[in-house]
Amino acid sequence: MKRIAAFFLLLLPFLVFGQELLSPNSEFKMVFEIRDGKPTYQLLLGENSIIEQSSLGFDLKDMEDLLEGFSVLSTEQSTFNETWAPVWGEQGEIQNHYNELLVKLEQKSTNRFMDVRFRLYDDGLGFRYEFPEQPNLTYFIIAEEKTQFALTGDHTAFWIAGDYDTQEYDYTTSKLSEISSLMDKAVTPNASQTPFSKTGVQTALMMKTDDGTYINLHEAALVEYPGMHLELNPENMVFQSHLTPDVLGNKGYMQAPRPTPWRTIMASKNAGDILLSNLTLNLNEPCAYEDTSWIKPVKYIGVWWEMITGKSSWSYADVPSVKLGETDFSSLKSNGRHAANTEKVKRYIDFAAEHGFSQVLVEGWNVGWEDWFGKSKDYVFDFLTPYPDFDVEALRDYAMEKNVRLMMHHETSGSARNYERFMDKAYQFMADNNYNSVKSGYVGNIIPRGEYHYGQWMVNHYLHAVKKAAEYKIMVNAHEAVRPTGLSRTYPNLIGNESARGTEFEAFGGNNPDHTTILPFTRLIGGPMDYTPGVFEQDISKYNPQNNSWANTTIARQLALYVTMYSPLQMAADLPETYEKHLDAFQFIKDVGLDWQTSLVLEAEPGDFITYARKEKGTQNWFVGRTNDEEPRTSNISFNFLDKDKEYILTLYSDAKNAHYKTNPKAYQIKKYRVNYKSKLSQYCAPGGGYAISIVHAEDKKELKGLKRL
Structure with missing residues (x-):
C-alpha cells in the first residue's frame, strides 16, 4: 500500500487535519477531517455535496466515549480492482473497483485506538470502524453509535417506520420534515413490533433531492452487531445511526480486534444506477464455501x-x-x-x-x-x-x-x-x-x-x-x-x-x-x-x-x-x-429465468414505475418487466440491448385497455411480435398494472413467419 502524507492546517484555536479520497472515475470525493479532535467526513458528487460534514464515533457504556480527543497516527491509501462471479445473481460478473483510505486514530487521553476505513466506488461510499487489538479497549459495550449523515436539504424520502421487530409496513412518500407528523399513520399493526421514535426510519432509505439527485443510505456486512436504524433531527436534517438494543438497553457487545458493519451511501442523477449498484455486495467478504454446486436457484x-x-x-x-x-x-x-x-x-x-x-x-x-x-x-x-x-x-x-x-x-x-x-x-x-x-x-x-x-x-x-x-x-x-x-x-x-x-x-x-x-x-x-x-x-x-x-x-x-x-x-x-x-x-x-447474466434498468422512478430487462444466464433469452403505481402511464422502451445480428420472437403480456387494479384486474392480452435491436415499444400500463415480456432468439426464420415486426 502507498502511504500518503497528511496535510495539517493550524487554524487557531482549532487543530484541523484533512485528507481527500476520489472514486476511480473521480466523480465522487470524500473528505475526512479531524476538527478539534473530532473525526468527520463529507461526501460530494461532482461539485455538489451529498452528505455535509458529519461526525463519527461512539457513546460507550461505563467508559469514556469515542467521540473526541482524537489525533491521526497515520493514513494509508490504496486502489483495488477485481472481477468476481456470484454463485447466483443479477449479473454474471461483478466488478469490485474502489479507492480506499484507512485512517488510524488515537485518543491520547485514554491511550485507545480506533480506525476508520473508507472505500469509495463509482456508485458511492462505504465506511466502517475497526478496533485493533489493544490493552485499553478490548471488551466494551456500545451505548450508541453516533455516525451522522448530514443532508443538504428537506429531501423527498421513501420510508418505513423505525422498528426493532418488523419491516412489514407500507412505504410512505413524504418530505423528511413531514416524517414525525405522519409516523402514527405509518405504523400499522403487526404480530411483533417495537417502533421507537416519531422521527426514526429504517434502512435502506431512499431519497430524492429537489435538484434530482437520488441518495440511498444502508449498511453492508451486518455481522455480530445490531441492525442500524436512522434517527432524524428535523431541525438540521441530520440523520444519526440508532442501533437496536437488547433487553438491558445495551446496543452492542464488542471484543477487539473486530470491525463494525459498513455504512453505505449511494448517489446518482439516474435512479437506475441505484438499482444496479453492487456496492452492498462488494463490501462483503468473498464466498466462504469451496463447493457451491449444491446451491441452485x-x-x-x-x-x-x-x-x-x-x-x-x-x-x-x-x-x-x-x-x-x-x-x-x-x-x-x-x-x-x-x-x-x-x-x-x-x-x-x-x-x-x-x-x-x-x-x-x-x-x-x-x-x-x-x-x-x-x-x-x-x-x-x-x-x-x-x-x-x-x-x-x-x-x-x-x-x-x-x-x-x-x-x-x-x-x-x-x-x-x-x-x-x-x-x-x-x-x-x-x-x-x-x-x-x-x-x-x-x-x-x-x-x-x-x-x-x-x-x-x-x-x-x-x-x-x-x-x-x-x-x-x-x-x-x-x-x-x-x-x-x-x-x-x-x-x-x-x-x-x-x-x-x-x-x-x-x-x-x-x-x-x-x-x-x-x-x-x-x-x-x-x-x-x-x-x-x-x-x-x-x-x-x-x-x-x-x-x-x-x-x-x-x-x-x-x-x-x-x-x-x-x-x-x-x-x-x-x-x-x-x-x-x-x-x-x-x-x-x-x-x-431465475439467474441472470445481465440486468438493465430501462425506466425507473421510485414510487412511480420500474422497467427492468434481464438476460437469462446460459441462454439467449431476455425478459422484461414493468411495474406501475396507481396512475395510468405509457412505457417507452427500446430493444437496443439485443444482439445486432439476431432476430427474436417477443411475447407481450400486458394490461388490456380497460384494465384497472380495482375494477378489472384480470383484463390482460397476449401478443407476439418479431423484434430486433432496432425495435421499440410504446405500451400502456393500467393503474396498478404493468407488463411482462419474454424474448426468445429465433433459431429458424420459419418461426418468424406471420409475426408482425415491432
Whole structure:
C-alpha cells in the first residue's frame, strides 16, 4: 500500500487535519477531517455535496466515549480492482473497483485506538470502524453509535417506520420534515413490533433531492452487531445511526480486534444506477464455501396461499392447547381444514411436475400449530414430528418419482432458543428426506424474552442458522429476519429473505399499488426478497368468504414482478386451480429465468414505475418487466440491448385497455411480435398494472413467419 502524507492546517484555536479520497472515475470525493479532535467526513458528487460534514464515533457504556480527543497516527491509501462471479445473481460478473483510505486514530487521553476505513466506488461510499487489538479497549459495550449523515436539504424520502421487530409496513412518500407528523399513520399493526421514535426510519432509505439527485443510505456486512436504524433531527436534517438494543438497553457487545458493519451511501442523477449498484455486495467478504454446486436457484409452488387467505388451516385440530411429547395428536379429531395432508400435497407435486417447478413448499406439516401464535411459548415446535395426515416418507418418495423436491418449513414462533435446540436434528431430518431448502419464520416476539428481531443476539442467530444449514447442504429463506446486507455473497445458501411487507399482505387488506415500485430501491438494495408473487385471483373472498381483502394488482403486473423483484427463489403463490383458468398467462411464470447474466434498468422512478430487462444466464433469452403505481402511464422502451445480428420472437403480456387494479384486474392480452435491436415499444400500463415480456432468439426464420415486426 502507498502511504500518503497528511496535510495539517493550524487554524487557531482549532487543530484541523484533512485528507481527500476520489472514486476511480473521480466523480465522487470524500473528505475526512479531524476538527478539534473530532473525526468527520463529507461526501460530494461532482461539485455538489451529498452528505455535509458529519461526525463519527461512539457513546460507550461505563467508559469514556469515542467521540473526541482524537489525533491521526497515520493514513494509508490504496486502489483495488477485481472481477468476481456470484454463485447466483443479477449479473454474471461483478466488478469490485474502489479507492480506499484507512485512517488510524488515537485518543491520547485514554491511550485507545480506533480506525476508520473508507472505500469509495463509482456508485458511492462505504465506511466502517475497526478496533485493533489493544490493552485499553478490548471488551466494551456500545451505548450508541453516533455516525451522522448530514443532508443538504428537506429531501423527498421513501420510508418505513423505525422498528426493532418488523419491516412489514407500507412505504410512505413524504418530505423528511413531514416524517414525525405522519409516523402514527405509518405504523400499522403487526404480530411483533417495537417502533421507537416519531422521527426514526429504517434502512435502506431512499431519497430524492429537489435538484434530482437520488441518495440511498444502508449498511453492508451486518455481522455480530445490531441492525442500524436512522434517527432524524428535523431541525438540521441530520440523520444519526440508532442501533437496536437488547433487553438491558445495551446496543452492542464488542471484543477487539473486530470491525463494525459498513455504512453505505449511494448517489446518482439516474435512479437506475441505484438499482444496479453492487456496492452492498462488494463490501462483503468473498464466498466462504469451496463447493457451491449444491446451491441452485429455485422456482416453486406451495401449500401456503390457501392458509394465508383463510381457506385452509395450518393446524390439524381445533383445540386450545397442545404440548409436544405429551399430546397424542393421533387421538385428536381433524378439523377438516388442515391443508398439509398427503393427498393435497400430492396434487401440488403433480402440478409442479407438469409445469416444470422444482420444489413444493408445505407449511403446517408438523405438530404444534394449534397454539403457536402469540403465546410466547418456548417449546412450541420440534421440526421433526409430522401430523397424522402427513406421510413424510410416502411424499418424499412420490416427489422423487416426479423429479420434484419438497421444501421444508420451520416456523419458530419467535422462539429462536428452541430452534437452536433442535437445529441439527431438524437439518439432518431434511437431509434424510431429500429436502435441500428451508423457509424459516420468526413470527411473534423473540425468545429469549426481551430480545428484538434486529438486535445483536438475533443477528448472530440468523447467521448461525445459515452456517449450520451449509453443513447439511441446505439453502435458507428466512422470513421476519433482519433485512439483508449483502451477506449472500459470503454465504450464497442464504438464497432469500422476506424482511418486508410481502404478497401475503394482499390477503390482509392489500398493499399500496406503489409498493413494488419502491421495494427495489429500499429492501432489495441488501439482497433478494421472497416476495411470493403470482396472485391471479384478486378477490380473496373467492377463497374465504370471511375475508374481504383485495389484492391491489393486475395479472399483468403480477407477471412483471418476476423480473422487477429480483430473487433466485421465485414462488408461484396462487392455487393450482386458479392457474389452470389462466394457463396462457401462467406460461410466463413457467418461462421466466431465475439467474441472470445481465440486468438493465430501462425506466425507473421510485414510487412511480420500474422497467427492468434481464438476460437469462446460459441462454439467449431476455425478459422484461414493468411495474406501475396507481396512475395510468405509457412505457417507452427500446430493444437496443439485443444482439445486432439476431432476430427474436417477443411475447407481450400486458394490461388490456380497460384494465384497472380495482375494477378489472384480470383484463390482460397476449401478443407476439418479431423484434430486433432496432425495435421499440410504446405500451400502456393500467393503474396498478404493468407488463411482462419474454424474448426468445429465433433459431429458424420459419418461426418468424406471420409475426408482425415491432
